[in-house]
Amino acid sequence: MRLRAKIQRNLLFFKLAQAVERIGRSCFIKFTREYVAFGAQSGLGDDPVGGVGAVQCWSRIGKEMLFHEYKVESNANNEIYLEMKVEDLLLAMRTSANASAVMMRMTGRSADAYLTFVITTEDHMGNLRPITQNVPIVKIMSADGASNTTVFSEPEVPDPELHIMLPQLDRLRNIASSYRSVADYVVISANLVGEMVLTTSDGVSQFANPLGTSDTGSSFLSTRYSPAEKAHVETRFSNLHIPKLSEDDTMHIENEHPHLTRLRTRPKEFVSAMVRVTDLQKVLQSQYVKPTNVVCCLVPNYAIIFYVYLKDVDTHNATLTYFIPENA
Known part of the structure; x- marks a missing residue:
């Protein structure tokens, strides 16, 4: 079993670990000859099977976006699967911040x-x-x-009712x-x-069905406190971008995609899902990869999915994906 690579100067390999830091103590990395996959899930201890209601994050990135001089060999179809402690990887990242070169290899x-x-x-x-730093596997x-x-x-989740930036x-x-x-909870509508x-x-x-809109034209509208309830806070945005669906999303044989149906018939109607505030904060940790944009997908009474499009790579498909079950 061999693994050797020169990490790209943008240190995206480490930044992916940083983005999933708050999901769980461990991250799981799959090295193949063509791509590297990152995965993390809340509530995982020694058993990486996880469970219902877990917040999940994953990403699949082409090798050329992360490494130079990349080589992986194993008896398992030249694939290597590792569990790593995120904090250990981030320690190596801090050491690498001003490095002129970072070589990685599997040892022991x-x-x-x-x-x-190195x-x-x-x-x-x-x-x-x-400087040589050994990160335990x-x-x-x-x-x-x-x-x-x-x-x-x-x-596997139902098609989202709505996609919004x-x-x-x-x-x-x-x-x-x-x-x-x-x-403890926030409703995203x-x-x-x-x-x-x-x-x-x-x-x-x-x-x-949140009430009221604003004609200010500002993307950030207001924060309102309600004295009638204990700790009721509302923040409103407008003029957010609605992304177009890809061809893969719209290829439904029998039924139109629910996002397109809603766009055609009732675009002003709100869709809502409720999640823990702490789980939303885990997604917002993705700011460390400096994404070009983040798309929020709402599946009412089920989940919220976030697609984080990476800035440091030159392909539209390079994303971090977060899955938060509703009211987990």
Whole structure:
């Protein structure tokens, strides 16, 4: 079993680990000759099978977007499956921040294996200094073991009722942080004229049809506090972008995609789903990969899915995907 690569200067390999840091203590990495897959799931301990109601994140990135001089070999169809502690990878990332080159290779034996990073830095005199950092591998998984996990595959969900682009992530992070101090849940409501409303909730009440709009033309409208209820906060956005669906999304043999039906028949009607504020904060951690945009997909009474499109790569399909079951 061999793994060796030179990490791209943008350090996207580490940034993906940073983006999933709050999902779980471990991340799972699949190395193949063509791509690398990252996966993480909340509630995972030693058993990576997970369970119902777990927040899940996964990504599949072409090798050329992460590495130079990439080589992987194994008896399992030249694929390697690893479980790593996120905090250990992030320690290596901090050491690599100002590196001129970062080489990665797999060292040791199965029971005591590492991802070894040789991090080359340059001092003010132009002298190169290599630093070696061994990151412990928690587990080398077999192909059968990996196939029985849920971290590398997208869960089967109904077609979303609505797709909408999120506002700026740093603004949403501030809002979510303030919400967490007053409520455990947030209801995300949106329609297909580009309006979105975030409302705190007690975990029972939903506000499926937010009232009122604004003619200011601003993407960030207002935050309103209701004195009649304990900790009811509402934040409103408008003029958000509605993305077009891909051909794969619209290829339904019998029925039109629900997003298109809603766009044609009732675009101003709000769709809502309720999730924990802390779970929303986990998604907003994806700001560390500096995405070009983030698409929110609402499946009422089921889940919210977020597609984070990566900025540091040149393909539309390079994404981080987050799945949050409703009111988990």
